[in-house]
Amino acid sequence: VLYHHERMDGKGYPYGIKGDEIPLLARIISVADAFDAMTSDRMYRSKLNLEEAKKQLILNAGTQFDPLVVDCFVKSIIA
Numbered sequence: 426v427l428y429h430h431e432r433m434d435g436k437g438y439p440y441g442i443k444g445d446e447i448p449l450l451a452r453i454i455s456v457a458d459a460f461d462a463m464t465s466d467r468m469y470r471s472k473l474n475l476e477e478a479k480k481q482l483i484l485n486a487g488t489q490f491d492p493l494v495v496d497c498f499v500k501s502i503i504a
Contacts, residue, residue: 452491
């Protein structure tokens with residue numbers, strides 16, 4: 426959990442680590458947490474539909490999210 430706000434491009438926090446420096450489990454949690462946030466209603470915005478949430482994950486694969494994790498996650502939610 427400590428590293429789940431790190432980004433693949435190194436622009437995350439708390440340490441600014443990037444790519445494979447980020448533990449795999451944190452990269453997985455990052456995608457799952459972002460998907461949950463996007464598909465949940467918040468006081469400041471309505472939830473995104475499934476297709477828009479998937480589009481956002483794919484759009485940010487390689488910069489914010491691990492592309493392999495996104496690919497596996499997107500394939501798993503289609504099933």
